[in-house]
Amino acid sequence: xxxxxxxxxxxxxxxxxxxxxxxxxxxxxxxxxxxxxxxxxxxxxxxxxxxxxxxxxxxxxxxxxxxxxxxxxxxxxxxxxxxxxxxxxxxxxxxxxxxxxxxxxxxxxxxxxxxxxxxxxxxxxxxxxxxxxxxxxxxxxxxxxxxxxxxxxxxxxxxxxxxxxxxxxxxxxxxxxxxxxxxxxxxxxxxxxxxxxxxxxxxxxxxxxxxxxxxxxxxxxxxxxxxxxxxxxxxxxxxxxxxxxxxxxxxxxxxxxxxxxxxxxxxxxxxxxxxxxxxxxxxxxxxxxxxxxxxxxxxxxxxxxxxxxxxxxxxxxxxxxxxxxxxxxxxxxxxxxxxxxxxxxxxxxxxxxxxxxxxxxxxxxxxxxxxxxxxxxxxxxxxxxxxxxxxxxxxxxxxxxxxxxxxxxxxxxxxxxxxxxxxxxxxxxxxxxxxxxxxxxxxxxxxxxxxxxxxxxxxxxxxxxxxxxxxxxxxxxxxxxxxxxxxxxxxxxxxxxxxxxxxxxxxxxxxxxxxxxxxxxxxxxxxxxxxxxxxxxxxxxxxxxxxxxxxxxxxxxxxxxxxxxxxxxxxxxxxxxxxxxxxxxxxxxxxxxxxxxxxxxxxxxxxxxxxxxxxxxxxxxx
Numbered sequence: 001x002x003x004x005x006x007x008x009x010x011x012x013x014x015x016x017x018x019x020x021x022x023x024x025x026x027x028x029x030x031x032x033x034x035x036x037x038x039x040x041x042x043x044x045x046x047x048x049x050x051x052x053x054x055x056x057x058x059x060x061x062x063x064x065x066x067x068x069x070x071x072x073x074x075x076x077x078x079x080x081x082x083x084x085x086x087x088x089x090x091x092x093x094x095x096x097x098x099x100x101x102x103x104x105x106x107x108x109x110x111x112x113x114x115x116x117x118x119x120x121x122x123x124x125x126x127x128x129x130x131x132x133x134x135x136x137x138x139x140x141x142x143x144x145x146x147x148x149x150x151x152x153x154x155x156x157x158x159x160x161x162x163x164x165x166x167x168x169x170x171x172x173x174x175x176x177x178x179x180x181x182x183x184x185x186x187x188x189x190x191x192x193x194x195x196x197x198x199x200x201x202x203x204x205x206x207x208x209x210x211x212x213x214x215x216x217x218x219x220x221x222x223x224x225x226x227x228x229x230x231x232x233x234x235x236x237x238x239x240x241x242x243x244x245x246x247x248x249x250x251x252x253x254x255x256x257x258x259x260x261x262x263x264x265x266x267x268x269x270x271x272x273x274x275x276x277x278x279x280x281x282x283x284x285x286x287x288x289x290x291x292x293x294x295x296x297x298x299x300x301x302x303x304x305x306x307x308x309x310x311x312x313x314x315x316x317x318x319x320x321x322x323x324x325x326x327x328x329x330x331x332x333x334x335x336x337x338x339x340x341x342x343x344x345x346x347x348x349x350x351x352x353x354x355x356x357x358x359x360x361x362x363x364x365x366x367x368x369x370x371x372x373x374x375x376x377x378x379x380x381x382x383x384x385x386x387x388x389x390x391x392x393x394x395x396x397x398x399x400x401x402x403x404x405x406x407x408x409x410x411x412x413x414x415x416x417x418x419x420x421x422x423x424x425x426x427x428x429x430x431x432x433x434x435x436x437x438x439x440x441x442x443x444x445x446x447x448x449x450x451x452x453x454x455x456x457x458x459x460x461x462x463x464x465x466x467x468x469x470x471x472x473x474x475x476x477x478x479x480x481x482x483x484x485x486x487x488x489x490x491x492x493x494x495x496x497x498x499x500x501x502x503x504x505x506x507x508x509x510x511x512x513x514x515x516x517x518x519x520x521x522x523x524x525x526x527x528x529x530x531x532x533x534x535x536x537x538x539x540x541x542x543x544x545x546x547x548x549x550x551x552x553x554x555x556x557x558x559x560x561x562x563x564x565x566x567x568x569x570x571x572x573x574x575x576x577x578x579x580x581x582x583x584x585x586x587x588x589x590x591x592x593x594x595x596x597x598x599x600x601x602x603x604x605x606x607x608x609x610x611x612x613x614x615x616x617x618x619x620x621x622x
Contacts, residue, residue: 002043002050002051002052003051003052003082003083003158003159003161004051004052004054004079004080004081004082004083005051005052005053005054005081005082005083005084005085005111005158006053006054006055006056006075006076006079006081006083006084006085007019007053007054007055007056007085007087008056008059008072008084008085008086008087008099008103009058009086009087009088009089009096009099010058010059010060010088010089010092010095010096010099011058011059011060012058012089013058013087013088013089013096013115013116014087014089014115014116014143014145014146015055015056015058015087016040016055017145017146017477018087018113018115018143018145018151018154019040019042019053019055020477020480021145021148021151022042022044022053022151022154022155023042023043023044023053039054039055039056039057039071039075040054040055041053041054041055042055044155044158046152046155046156046159047159049159051082051155051158051159053085054075054079054081056071056072056075057071057072059072059099060095060098060099061098061099061102062076062099062102062103062192062196063102063195063196063199063201063230063233063234065201065202067394070202073196073201073203074203074204076106077193077203077204077205081108082108082109083108083109083110083111083158083163084103084106084108084109084110084111085110085111085112085113085154085158086099086100086103086110086111086112086113087113087115088100088112088113088114088115089115089116089119090114090115090116090117090119090120090125090127090142091116091119091120091123091125091469093114093120093125093127093245093248093249094241094242094244094245094246095241097240097241097244097245098237098238098241100112100136100241101168101170101237101240101241102192102237104136104138104166104168105170105191105192105195106190106192107165107166107190107191108165109138109163109164109165110136110138110163110164110165110166111138111139111141111154111157111158111163112132112133112136112138112139112140112141113140113141113143113154114127114129114132114140114141114142114143115143115144115145116144116145117142117143117144117149118144119469121252122254123254124251124252124253124254125249125250125251125252126249126250126251126252127142127248127249128248128249128250129141129142129248131247131248132244132248135168135244135247135248136166136167136168136244137164137166137167137168138163138164138165138166139157139163141153141154141157146471146474146477170236170237170240171236171240172232172233172236173225173232173236175221175224175225175232176195176198176221176229176232176233176236179194179198179214179217179218179221179229180194180195180198182217183197183198183210183213183214183217187210189205189206189210193205193206194214195233197210197211197214198214198217198218198221198229198230198233199218199228199229199230199233200214200215200218200230217229260470264354264357264361265357265360265361266361267361270357270361271361274358274361274362277349277354281342281345282418282435282438283431284341284345285338285341285342285345285418285422286422286426286431286434288337288341289337289338289341289422290422290426290427292337292341293333293337293338293423293427296329296332296333296336296337297329297333297559300325300328300329300332300333301329304325304328304329305322305325305326305329308321308322308325309322315509316509319505319508319509320502320505320506320509322505322557323501323502323504323505323508323554324498324501324502324505326501326553326554326557326559327498327500327501327550327554328498329553329559332494333559336486336490338415338418338419338422338423339415339416339418339419339486339546340482340483340486342383342384342415342418343384343415343481343482343485343486344478344479344482346380346381346383346384346482346485347473347477347478347479347481347482347485348473348478349380350481351471351473351474351477351478351481352470352471352472352473353469353470353471354470355376355377355380357470358376358380359373359374359375359376359377360373361373362376368446368449368450368453369404369408369445369446369449369450369452369453370400370401370404370449370452370453370454370456371396371401371404371405371449371453372401374396375393375396375401375404375405377392378390378392378393378396378405378409379405379408379409379412382408382409382412382414383412383413383414383415383418384414384415384485385414385415385416385485386409386410386412386414386582386583386585386586386589387585387586387589389409389414390405390406390409390410390586390589390590390593391589391593393405393406393409393593394593400456400457402593402594403452403456403594403598404449404452404453404456406590406593406594406598406602407448407452407602407605408445408448408449408452410582410586410590410602410606411441411444411445411448411579411606411609412441412445413437413438413441413578414545416544416545416546416583417545417577417578419545419546419549420541420545420546420548420549420573420574420577420578421434421437421438421574421578422434423549424549424552424561424570424573424574425437425570425571425574428561428562428567428570429567429570429571433567433571437571437574437575437578440575440613441578441579444579444609444613496543496544496547500540500543500547500551501551501554504551504554504555508555513533513536513555516532516536517531517532517533517536518532519532520532520535520536523535527611527614527615527618528572528576528611528614528615528618529568529569529572529618529621529622530565530569530572530573530614531565531569533552533555533556534552534555534565534569534573536551536555537549537551537552537555537573538573538576538577538580541577541580541581541583542580542581542583542584543583543584544583544584544585545577545583548573548577548580549577552573566622568617568621568622569622571617571621572614572617572618572621572622575610575613575614575617576610576611576613576614577610578610579606579609579610579613580606580607580610580611581603581606581607581610582602582603582606587599587603590602590603
């Protein structure tokens with residue numbers, strides 16, 4: 001039978017990177033807390049043997065009430081795991097040991113990975129891994145995951161099958177010990193379940209009756225100690241974690257490091273640096289993306305499109321085949337370069353740890369939008385894709401902030417909208433016009449955020465954010481992460497584009513497209529100044545935003561859009577597309593994260609905003 005193991009640890013300790021090394025599967029690897037919101041599974045093959053491995057969400061405790069902590073608790077109870085692999089940050093050993101002590105109480109074979117040993121040494125901390133292993137009663141493997149150091153030892157230890165159950169026991173207060181013993185005796189609970197019941201932690205295996213009786217015991221303990229059982233349990237764990245960390249840690253003179261945080265987290269020069277980074281990213285994406293687009297489209301025209309049309313097929317085959325070829329040219333030649341380049345830069349910002357500096361820097365300004373600095377993380381992620389950006393709003397502490405952030409995320413231009421802005425406005429009008437669309441969107445985001453901060457019910461709290469270490473990004477990791485993100489475009493958007501192009505070809509051949517265009521043309525021309533085929537392309541953008549651009553090229557019959565639309569019409573098309581209804585995937589995630597009512601309100605709001613702004617641009621430009 002294949003052994004089953006799971007990685008567990010605090011956020012940003014390198015779990016996902018270790019998982020990626022061992023399984024060869026891609027997984028999001030970021031230096032800010034809360035990135036992994038699901039459970040990743042993979043298979044590790046070592047020699048002739050293999051085992052399954054799960055990457056659990058990063059958490060600080062098994063007793064909290066966050067979505068990630070609830071998920072991990074239920075997973076550990078429900079899954080029949082053969083081994084737990086706890087990943088610790090050697091530089092912050094005491095804090096990481098707090099979670100490890102809770103994991104040890106699960107009474108599963110436990111393997112400890114002491115990661116980031118290089119950073120601990122740089123900070124002047126020498127960790128005696130052998131002494132830690134002796135005190136915990138389990139193997140401890142020192143590692144540097146970024147360089148793959150000792151990761152083979154993990155696979156070898158799992159497959160050997162000799163990893164023991166931890167022998168370490170936490171010395172709890174005697175009243176806690178007595179209460180745990182009673183709950184175990186009368187209800188057959190495990191030690192972790194009894195402790196969770198005393199601390200009023202929600203677990204599916206603990207019935208309301210058990211919670212009610214545990215509450216009576218908890219109240220008696222609190223009356224005696226003037227502290228809740230939860231506080232007493234946490235204090236006992238913290239004390240032991242501190243003792244362990246102190247006993248295995250010696251100090252040495254830290255290596256001198258340049259204090260870049262002094263530059264990156266102050267208003268000056270931090271804000272100019274932030275603005276320079278974001279503008280530079282857009283400029284490079286526009287410029288290099290344009291070069292790649294021209295090259296790919298030219299090659300596909302020469303070697304695919306022209307030879308196909310030279311075959312002289314019948315009108316039906318020529319129409320259908322031409323639509324498919326244009327879809328491939330639009331997707332691979334126009335959209336792909338911009339999406340991939342943008343994800344490359346987002347990956348660099350994440351892996352360097354700069355995103356947390358940007359969040360700290362933006363905290364004061366974000367308060368005007370009803371958010372705190374950590375709200376910048378979903379907004380930056382939204383430049384890549386709105387779906388993970390909205391999912392990352394779970395990091396925000398209140399529903400009020402999650403709703404505000406979700407509205408603003410849907411307004412910001414994702415990479416798909418960047419494809420439209422870059423491929424249409426930057427390519428056919430100019431960089432200045434492209435940046436003006438971003439300027440308009442940013443102004444609208446600021447105005448809407450200020451309004452929402454006043455009318456959205458709920459309280460606003462301050463920010464507590466763990467500052468990730470500044471690290472040099474590893475090129476292979478950055479490219480792998482960018483590829484993992486962009487492959488969604490290839491696996492999802494391209495099939496949608498090809499299928500929609502086939503239907504478009506069929507509709508065009510049988511005259512249905514002409515009928516719809518004839519119906520919508522007077523309305524579209526009067527309101528937006530766009531021909532009917534352009535509005536039809538906008539509607540396809542609801543499936544995926546870049547499909548509006550690609551469908552426009554298909555329906556126009558050319559990728560040289562300047563020959564069929566004026567500069568003003570191209571500008572209006574891109575502006576409306578940037579603010580129009582979110583894509584279907586985004587709407588689905590909005591419904592799950594904020595509820596049907598808020599999702600419907602956001603959808604209607606963006607529809608009115610896009611059409612209204614397009615109509616205003618029509619009056620000014622045409």
